[in-house]
Amino acid sequence: MSQALNDAVHWADLTADRLIRQEDKETYTLASGITPSGVVHFGNFREVMTTELVARGLKKRGKKVRFIFSWDDYDTFRKVPANLPKQDELSQFLFQPIVDTPDPFGEHESYAAHHEKSFEAQLKKMGIDLEPIYQSKKYKTGAYKEQIKLTLAKKDVIAGILNKWRSTPLSDDWMPVxxxxxxxxxxxxxxxxxxxxxxxxxxxxxxxxxxxxxxxxxxxxxxxLPWRMDWPMRWSVEKVDFEPGGKDHSSQGGSFTTAKDIVSEVYGWKAPMYLQYDFVSIKGMGGKMSSSKGNLVTVNDVLDVYEPEMVRWIFASYKTNIDFGLSFDLDVIKNYEDFDRMERMAYGIEPGNDKKVAMAKRVYELSQIGDHPSEMPFQPAFRHLCNVLQINDLDIKRARSFYTNEIKNERDERRFQERALRAAYWIENSAPEEFKFSLNKEPVKIEMNHKESTFLYELHNFLKSEWNHITDDKMLHERMYEMIHAQELEPMPVFTLLYKKLIGLEKGPKLAGFIRTIGMERVLKLLVP
Missing domain, CATH: 2.30.30 (SH3 type barrels.)
Structure with missing residues (x-):
């Protein structure tokens, strides 16, 4: 057994090991699939990522992987999603094949193709390479005609399997097509x-x-073939070794339970190794995302806020049977901080026990798109980057000048550009109002008492004369407190005064670091006594 197998720490590697122990061969077929009943949402993406991570585990062990993705576009169009245009036109195609329903956007040859091409483009952004199989083409070209005949011939066997889990048995004249x-x-x-x-x-x-x-x-x-027969039939045709499934398929008596028996007793094949995955929710949305209902968030929506490697990291950080929620509120900052901490641990820059370091390294590998960087990429802290962007009116080019000395190579540049774009988007679209600010363009006149005026005068003089000697935020913070106490003032009203002078608000980012980030020229212009 290879060293990689002995060192397995991640569930994807452990699953790969189980597959190899079950049958050691050169190539494994891993499967996933979705019905394009509407916009493919971020919850669906968990199935794809589960399969993708197991594929990475197999490839690390020197195995070849055929990752097939079935588009169940010959399924029936049963409901018009609320978030799509041309509702009346689409409703005329209810109960017809999804592939025969027109694209309401007029961009593709069908409703199915519109959603398929959109999702496939999003998968490329995530570094996922797979083989799409369009089931409508399979059915329409007669690829499954012998399997359909076999299904009909074994209808009594199938009925017996399904009836084990039904409260009311299927009628004698039931047909499995x-x-x-x-x-x-x-x-x-x-x-x-x-x-x-x-x-x-x-x-x-x-x-x-x-x-x-x-x-x-x-x-x-x-x-x-209906789903309960169609799924195991395709296992036998494609010789599938692994496929995950959601909670709705995994319950006792659910479609995986019956498919295991049907594939062996009807189609002469074995059930693939199976992993149940739990649901993904969006914080604040509540409930399960649904393409047919239209209450959803897409991979593209998530990529507006999170870097691609971060999205992969989020999935790789959870076992498949644990549900998790993704946030677009202030938790975004924490998620970036957690990712950066994991990255530092993976490169040995942040300490951790052996188990945590080993897991950080493997999760980081699984999160990568393209080559693994030999050196740790530049980490512009997300919270600080948001402040720099807002100080510069969300102008990324101007904000970049703040980081000139830290961007050393092409990967650092990509990290800055990707993170800055997402930070700017988040500020404009999702950040809480109390997080947002805009730097005053001109000095703001505020009524002050004598002590406050004296403090501001002394602070202005100190910043003007000592700016280049202020080595860190702590030094400025302590010096400001000394000046506040010298005037026998309370800190909070003074901080409120300074925030009003700088951004017209009563509070904002941590003041010492904020002043240093703004820069001497603009601070001195705004903090006039």
Whole structure:
């Protein structure tokens, strides 16, 4: 066994080890998939990231990985999401295949393609390379016709498996297939009989159709397997070794329970190794995200605030069966601080016990897109960067001048630009109002008593004469307190006075560091007695 296997500390590596122990081979097929019923949201992304991290574990062990991603775009369009345009037009395609529903934005060949291409582009930003499989093409080209016949032939076996978990048994005339009506293209049909070879009869139950027809399974593209049969069937076709699933599929008697039996008893294959993943929530949203309901946040929305490596780090930091929430409020600052701390630990700059350091290194590896930097990238602290940006009216180019001496290479430059863009976006769109400020452009006249005027005069003189000798925030902080006490003033009213002079507010960032960040020229202009 390799050193990598002996040193496994992360759940993705442990899962890779289990796969190898189960069957040691050159290439493993890992699967994931989504129905493009609406905008693909950040919660869906957990399935992709779970598979991606296991793929990284296998690759570290010298294995090849085929990462397939099934777009279930031959599923039925059952609900018009509330967040999409052309609601009336879309409603005309209810109960038809998603792939046959038009793109309401007029950008792609179908509703399905619009959401598929959007999500695939987001995956590229996250450094995820996979093989998309469009299930509509598989069904429409007859790739599954033999599996459909086999499913019909074994319908009694399938019914017996499903009935173990049903309170009401399936009827004797139940059929394990869906049919899209030849006349209205909807799946509101009932398969009525099968001749055991290739002829399937059906009736359409739509009130405005009531068509009765028959299809030839050797030539038709209108027959599809429902999810409980479709999932295990595809395991057998693609020879899947690993696939995760959400809580809704993982409960006792759920679709994974029945799929395990169906794949072996009907399709002659074995169930893949399975990991349950829990839900991802967005702080303040409440409940589970849903594409069909339209209450969601996308990967792109998250990337507006978090760097790609940070998003990967967040997923890699949690075991799959633990739910977590992502924040867009002040917790964003803490998340950046936690990421930076982990990065420092991974590079040996911040101490930690052996277990924590080992985990930090592995999580950091899993979070990387592209080559692992040989040196730790520049870390502009997010809170401080927000202050620098606001001091400079969110002008990233001007803010960069503050960090000129710290940006040493291309990776440092990318880190600054990516983080500054996200900090500026967060300030404008998500930061609490009390966090925001704007530096006064001209001196503000404020009524002061004699002691306050004297203090401000002395502070102004001190900053003018000693600015280049102030070595750190602590030194300035202590000197300000000395001047405050010399005038027998209370600190809080004085700080309020200074904030009003600088930003027109009663409070703001920590004052000593804030003054130093603003710079001597502008501070002296605004803190006139």
């Amino acid at each position: 869906s049919v899209y009506c030849e006349k209205c293209n909807r799946d509101k049909t009932t398969a009525t009989s099968y001749d055991g070879h290739n002829k399937l009869n059906y009736t359409c139950d739509s009130e405005d159709c009531k068509h009765t027809g028959s299809v030839d399974l050797d030539t038709t593209s209108r027959v599809k």
